[in-house]
Amino acid sequence: VKNANKEDKERFLERIVGELSKIVEEGMDKKALEAGINYYEFKYREADFGSYPKGLMYGLQAFDSWLYEESLPFLHLEAFDTFRFLREKIGTGYYEELIKNYIIDNPHASLVLIEPKKGLTAKKERETAEKLRKLKNSLSKEQLVKMVEDTKELLRYQKEPSSPEDLATIPVLKREDIKKEAEPYYNKEHYVGDTLLLWHDLHTNGIGYLTLLFDTRKVPLSLIPYMGILKAVLGFVDTEHYSYRELFHEINRKSGGINCSISSYANLKEEGRYKACFEIKAKTFYEKLDFVFSMIKEILFTSKIEDEKRLYEIIAMLKSRMQMSMTSSGHSVAAMRALSYGSNTAYFADLVGGMAFYRLIERLETHFEEEKEELMANLQKLMHFIFREENMMVDYTCDETGFQLLSREVEALKPMLYKDPLEESTYEFSKQHLNEGFKTSAKVQYVAKGGNFIQGGLPYTGALKVLKHILGYDYLWSQVRVMGGAYGCMTAFSRMGDSYFVSYRDPNLKKTLEVYDEIPKYISTFTANEDTMTKYIIGTISDMDIPMMPAAKGLRSLTAYLNHMSYEDAQTERTQILNAGEDTIRSLVSYVQAVLKQNQICVLGGEEKIQEEEGLFQTVENLFL
Known part of the structure; x- marks a missing residue:
């Protein structure tokens, strides 16, 4: 439990044990068990491991049993008997006994309390500084000299590239x-009346991947x-026929799940234009x-919001989850926020899921009654602005057998969508160059700097993907990670021009920004022989040619369709990557200069570090107010 008081620990234990004991006494919800088993069986049948090769993942699963019993390498791969066993045990007391024996009556249990203390980080830093001062004073002059020399030797070793002889021992492709050919898109347009059905005709082993996309262009700013x-509410409140718990179980008993999301798709043919969609998947x-x-009808038309x-x-759950996410993934928050100073799509993303959205959630949680x-x-207004026939597009990944069933369901849904008259509204985002520092209790920073090269008058080229790979495994790797001590450093150059550099769990701040500013110098003097360039290109292509399950192929095709990206565009990008040479990379220096010139900075980091560099920011505030 989070945001609790330490004096409530006994109440917490009583509540946990009490609820578990009640479950044991009264029996578990059968529909909940069926939903849980179906959820995992659906995932097992689907076998979608994202970008990881299926064979690799099956091999790792085999080790889960093989390492401990050499005669059972396929125990976790052949799971149908396990699912059958679990279903048969519903209503027999089996699950209740598991709870009683392994949780309630288990003597091996711990209660852990983590209590915050204001100023603790600064106190520890002072203690460390004093400890180091005493250590330094205890050393002889010879020991200090040796420590300096050892440090210089470490820095020299870190900067020294691998020898050509060592690199030549690594086998590589040519x-x-x-x-040479780009992966195809799988888009077929069909219509039910005026409603577009975008079909991705792929073999899916009998599973259909459905997305209802509702254009949000009519939603007021x-x-x-x-x-x-609204995305977090729909599907998680009571409806006319179900409590929200019953709804969740019913959906997961009979499908692979229903969820809502929000996506924006940049128009690659018109700078600054994009399509924002509320999606039901x-x-x-x-x-x-x-x-x-x-x-879906039950959720859209009978939810008790x-x-x-x-x-x-x-609202409280959103606040808690966002705090955890922002703490662990501060690089994503910082990069998005920095880009939002100049990019429409990033500004939108920040409003519905970034720092701006968190500030709204924070306010609502604190002042909920008002x-x-x-x-x-x-929320009621949004339902009427979004869920309308003229806003809807349907996306479906399946084979022909599955597609035959779709039109009838779409035809039945359309008349139920909202038709009340609305006031049309137009707006422009009032983006501001804020350059913000957000203070946390951590000792590490997430340092982001971004901009847009298309706003600097430069067209997209696939060679930027190669540059991203080079920076990530050479310059930024050595300067920010190896020498700077950060856990990582990421780069992105998007087709719509939005670009950023961001560090992850970084002990530095200003030093890292200085590293970013030196990137043009690195690029302008970049040299690489054919073997080295080939390695960079292979790495770039490997990021693109990842294994894709049908759902991923469908999503890639949908994204290209809404981005107005043709197969010819994809082929041009791939050709530019394969033909890149050291002169191509040097020619990209103007792209990085254009991005850095816009000087869009956002940092999430330790309070003392941000205060030390306060002059870099226009605004400094606590991350969590």
């Missing part, structure tokens, strides 16, 4: 071994941040498509 809340076996649509108690729970009426009204 450029001619790499496939003042309501855009509330879309992030579902995975289902073909024969259960009608069930999925019935659940006026439930104040549940709304507060969702804000709740407006919150509920805004």
Whole structure:
């Protein structure tokens, strides 16, 4: 439990043990068990390991049993008998006994309390500085000289590149071994009336991947941040026929799940234009498509978003989860926020899921009683602005058998969508160059600097992907990670021009920004022989040619469609990558200069570090108010 008081630990234990004992006495919810088993069986049948090769993942799973019993290498791969066993045990007391024996009556248990203390980080830093001062004073002059020399030797070793002889021992492909053709897109347009059905005709082993996309262009600017809340509310409040728990279990008993998301798709043919969509995604076996649509209707048209108690729970949960995410993934927050100073798509993303969205959640959680009426009204308004026939597009990944079932369900949904008249609104984002520092209690920083090279008058080229790989494994790797002590450093150059450099768990701040500013110098003097360039290109292509399951191929095709990206565009990018040479990389110096010139900086980091460099920022505030 988070945000608790330490004096409540006994109440916490009593509640946990009490609820578990109640479950043991009254029995577990059968539908909940069925939903849980179906969820994992669906994942098992789908076998979607993302970008990881399926064979590799199956091999690792085999070791989970093989290492401990050499006669059972396939124990975790042949799971149908396990799922059958688990289903048969529902209602027999099996699960209740597991809870009793392994949780309630387990003598091997610990209660851990983590209590914050204001100023603790600064206190520890002072203690460390004093400890080091005493250590230094205890050393002889000879020992100090040796320590300095050892440090210089370490720095020399860190800077020294591997010898050509060492590098030559690594077997590599040649450029001619790499496939020249870009991966195809799988887009077929169909219509039900005026509604587009974008079909990705792929073999999916009987699973359909459905997305309903609703264009949010009619949503007023003042309501855009509330879309992030609506995404978290739909499917997690009571409906006409189900409590939110029952709804969750019912969906997961009979499908692979239904969830909401928000995405923006930049128009690559028109600078600054993008399409923002509220998306409802579902995975289902073909024969259960009608069930999925019935659940989507239940969610869209009968959700009780006026439930104040549940709304507060969702707001508090969002705040807690965002705090955890922002603490562990500060590099993503910093990069998005830095880009939002000049990019429409990043500004939108920040409003519905970044720092701006967190500030809204923080305010609503703190002042819920004063804000709740407006919150509920805004969510109701959003439903009418978004879920309309003219806003809807349907995306489906399946084979022909699955596609035959889709039109009927779409036809039945369309008349139920909102049709009330709306006031049209137009707006422009009022982006500001803020350069912010957000203070945390951590001892590490996430240092981001970004900009947009297309705004600097430069067109996209696939060679930027090669440059990203070079920076990540050479210059930034050595300067920020090896020599700077950060856990990592990332770079991105997008097709729409948005670009950034960001460090991860970095002990430095100003020094890292200085490293970024020296990137043009590195690029302008870049040299590499054919073997080295080939290695960089292989690395770049390996990031692109990842194994893709049908769902990933469908998503890639949808994204290209909404980005207005043709197969010819993809082929041009791949050719530019394969043909890149050292002169090509040197020619990209103007791209990095254009990005750095815009000087868009955002840092999440330790309080003392940010205070030391306060002059770099226009605004400095605590990350969590």
